[in-house]
Amino acid sequence: MNLAGNLTMMTLLVNGDSREVPAGITLSDLVALLGLENRRLAAEINENLVPRSGYTTCRLEPGDRIEIIHAVGGG
Amino acid sequence: MNLAGNLTMMTLLVNGDSREVPAGITLSDLVALLGLENRRLAAEINENLVPRSGYTTCRLEPGDRIEIIHAVGGG
Amino acid sequence: MNLAGNLTMMTLLVNGDSREVPAGITLSDLVALLGLENRRLAAEINENLVPRSGYTTCRLEPGDRIEIIHAVGGG
Amino acid sequence: MNLAGNLTMMTLLVNGDSREVPAGITLSDLVALLGLENRRLAAEINENLVPRSGYTTCRLEPGDRIEIIHAVGGG
Amino acid sequence: MNPSFPDPAGDTFTLAGRSFQSRLLVGTGKYQDLEQTRQAIEASGAEIVTIAVRRTNMGQTPGEPNILEVLPPDRYTILPNTAGCYDAKTAVRTCRLARELLDDHRLVKLEVLGDEKTLFPDVVATLEAAETLIAEGFQVMVYTNDDPILARRFEAMGCVAVMPLAAPIGSGLGIRNRLNIRTIVENAKVPILVDAGVGTASDAAIAMELGCDGVLMNTAIAAAQDPILMAHAMRLGIAAGRLAYRAGRMPAKRFASASSPLDGLFF
Amino acid sequence: MNPSFPDPAGDTFTLAGRSFQSRLLVGTGKYQDLEQTRQAIEASGAEIVTIAVRRTNMGQTPGEPNILEVLPPDRYTILPNTAGCYDAKTAVRTCRLARELLDDHRLVKLEVLGDEKTLFPDVVATLEAAETLIAEGFQVMVYTNDDPILARRFEAMGCVAVMPLAAPIGSGLGIRNRLNIRTIVENAKVPILVDAGVGTASDAAIAMELGCDGVLMNTAIAAAQDPILMAHAMRLGIAAGRLAYRAGRMPAKRFASASSPLDGLFF
């Protein structure tokens, strides 16, 4: 991901919030951008699960709805 | 009962309240004094029942504890 | 229905029992044969309801499964 | 207790049963006669408790009602 | 005539030598006014009605209506109670006053209470008071706990009815211990009347289904949102439970049993 | 006229567009004979009466009396049921037959059973059958378990009444889960009728006190020692519970509350 220069941005819906990110980034890039690299997470794009092995190759499109989840206490 | 002249008074406890009445009155007199003549009542003197037939002959003594009761709603 | 002469017979399953009846009779004929003309009934052929208006025109086929039912006490 | 010679006998009611024993024996003698010397027991004569210390001095009278009890399982 | 129609006249109960058709006994406390009291009692169909005796308020105006005025003696059997008494002596005094008040009326409901929180009976003091009252010729209907042994003792003393509580007075909790009430009923030769604790019509029906001869209640009617309607409900609940008891209910079974016949299923 | 007198005519319930005064619905199974059936139904005061449909016995003599003869259609609303059906298709066939039998009668009680031991409904098959029947123009009263979510679903589909079980059919165990029945009632806009499991009059009263619009029963009456008397008891139990519901019961309290006044105690 080239962060230098004039970036073209795109809008994603991440966990329900609109977020501007550089166009063409991967899911792996997004997780890094969000500072969640070392967290135990799972993710969906447009309601479809993305296996962790696919984060680096999964390129995001404008308007994608991303869900990033983790475990919490619950009963 | 002679209400004229200088009455000697005595103190009774009537239904828990101290009450000055002319000395030597009967239970019948007391009921009249209290304005209860035509009421359906029963009475005790010092925790002993007084039949209604005995009201006119029952002379009260200073310090007597009189209870005059009637029927009320109850369950 | 011609009951005289050499009748060709066919087998029906009426209320679960095999029954030989003249070939080609109608549902109305069957009800009469069973002595149920004046009973309040409803009937199915092969699990399909037959309206009462159709009894006289409904011709039975060999092997037809006929159910004839009436009301009984139940809760 | 002299068991030799012609004993005069007396009747006791021991635990509900009539029992002939030599006249004049003590409660201690009775316990021995019954073969209960080493048992953990308590006893009554005529509904009165007899402390164990009194067994040897407690002389029985004809007609005495003796109860000898012990512990059993119960809840 | 339909011979199986349940004839209420044929199902009376006898208390102190008198025969009653209604098995619902009601109190007269806690109502809004005497007119509501009157209407509720009428709706309940009760024939036996409890009252209390209290000190006459000296300041009371003479014309003030009195509870007895809405309870014509030719229509209702008045049942004075000893509510509020916490010892035998006071309960006995109360009964004597009530007897005098009501012209040698001998039928009383004896209750000697143990504490204000539970209004449970003090059964020891109740036994003592009952003994005195019976000796003085009273016909004692006795409020007690639901102990079958005590119930039998009150009967043996000569009480004309035994009145075990269903639950604390005024609690509306219904019958807390059906087994005890049932055992009391089975042992008894005098009427057993559940007294206190009923909250709604089904509670009254349950008491009757256990075989009780009747139920006495007050708060369940008076504290309903619509007391007159609840009085009707209670009258019907008592009748329903009594009829069910007489009819002999089906045995309860753990598992199902079809109501429609299994024969003739066409599938 | 006493304005608070409970006017039964003013407390009807509406089912499939028709208005009914009696909130007791009865079955016609398990009676000794048709005469007992007739008397019990009459004593119950029921206006809606269930029947089953079964294969006509070929050997039956033509003169044999028929259940419909003791149920004059001007007096009773006949409610054919699908008792004995263990799948959706059979239940639908049964309803079609009943509709034809009763001259385009569309009101049916749908039950699709899950097993013979419990006679619990198979709710999945019931949903399927209900959908077909409603599409064919039937007015479906549906027997279901006491799950509030399912009850709402049946209502949303267009069932004209939802009939949760109190306990297994024919068990007489009474309402096993009052909380669920209460929740179903609170959620509902169509009539909620407790169906199955009632054992005695107080059970019926409890169902009504929970706010149900009515109760359907059969075994509790037919298997009582005296069915006619029990039919009366049930009629009264339903009325008692309904009135108590309308009257608004007192709140239950853990502790006691005196019925007689505390003022004026003289000791």
Place this chain on the structure above:
Amino acid sequence: MNPSFPDPAGDTFTLAGRSFQSRLLVGTGKYQDLEQTRQAIEASGAEIVTIAVRRTNMGQTPGEPNILEVLPPDRYTILPNTAGCYDAKTAVRTCRLARELLDDHRLVKLEVLGDEKTLFPDVVATLEAAETLIAEGFQVMVYTNDDPILARRFEAMGCVAVMPLAAPIGSGLGIRNRLNIRTIVENAKVPILVDAGVGTASDAAIAMELGCDGVLMNTAIAAAQDPILMAHAMRLGIAAGRLAYRAGRMPAKRFASASSPLDGLFF
């Protein structure tokens, strides 16, 4: 050490001046043999064990084992009872015999029964016997009904523990009237021990959750199919109920409350 580990040593109860860790008291009747008795008591963890006194069988062989032999006095506090006594005098005689038998043992469980069918206490005779025994220096643990007023009276007389029944002795019906037991507990300063009527481990837990100091039982263990296993179950049930009482249970609510958070739902 985990500071929140529930330390049983820190949760003793005090009875007649002695401190006990186990809140399960057991009887020794109805077992197959003394070895089973011994094992069951050991498994129960009980420290207080009841026995009865009975006439010595004259024909008994001297070597026959005795109940006391399986109850070493350094390990168990023996609690002689008056089971089988139907009047005050006999109960007092029984206690005196037991005291002598056990070398001036003063702790007794007093029960004076009212009849054989219910084995309910005769509370009047029990009061009389308790008075005599207390005057003679006995430490009386008293079997009574579940009447809160009587419980308080026994405490006021000087009984060292009050033992209300849960249900009839040997019935296994569990606590019939939780409200009464709870009220007795709230009023009491001496230990309240539920005596009689417990049937299974949850019954014992419920008694403890109501705040009782302990439970005495016999039949529930001895008449289980596997008494030793049930003794273990009871030991745990008592401990579970006690801990739950100390922990303070959640309030019951009519409706639901999600255990998982509502925040962060992604749909």
Place this chain on the structure above:
Amino acid sequence: MNPSFPDPAGDTFTLAGRSFQSRLLVGTGKYQDLEQTRQAIEASGAEIVTIAVRRTNMGQTPGEPNILEVLPPDRYTILPNTAGCYDAKTAVRTCRLARELLDDHRLVKLEVLGDEKTLFPDVVATLEAAETLIAEGFQVMVYTNDDPILARRFEAMGCVAVMPLAAPIGSGLGIRNRLNIRTIVENAKVPILVDAGVGTASDAAIAMELGCDGVLMNTAIAAAQDPILMAHAMRLGIAAGRLAYRAGRMPAKRFASASSPLDGLFF
């Protein structure tokens, strides 16, 4: 060694091919903090522990402790649930996310809720979700109502455990319908785990005495005044109920049965 000592190792239950000693399953919601969660779970002795999955809060600091950190996978079997899902699709998505999150973890607790007030399951949507999940290789433990027919259907579909509710989630009302739970247990070949509604230790014991294989709870522990103590109580309550079930309780009888012998009474 005492041969009758109940050996917990000998009384495991098998779920989805794995063997467990603890029959108490716990949730991890509603605790004060993770340390309290950790302590409560440890005190409970649970081996299977539920978690939820929720959106990651973007503002969250990376160092914030995570529920999984207090649940070492070598010690606990993690059971992700679908709490908060009101339709089949969302529940399926949640399970897929959880599976990925936990490295192809296939054991899930499926719940599809019907409404927020009761948190009752939507059994139709649950059936749909279960079908999809089982086809995708999940091991589905399914939260359902207490309908025995549905329970059997879930088992037949291939669910590895059926989890009927005792009462609404978080209500603490205990087992509302013991008969249904008992019937479900009798029919089942897979583990039956009561899920939701337990309020205190005796409730847990009752579930086990009915023959359930285990109990899952959360609020009853987390919302107790002292959650750690209550976790101990629940552990013991489960063990007590299980042992009582294995021991075979005495039959309940209406009337009394003396524990002490009748022979040898000396009066």
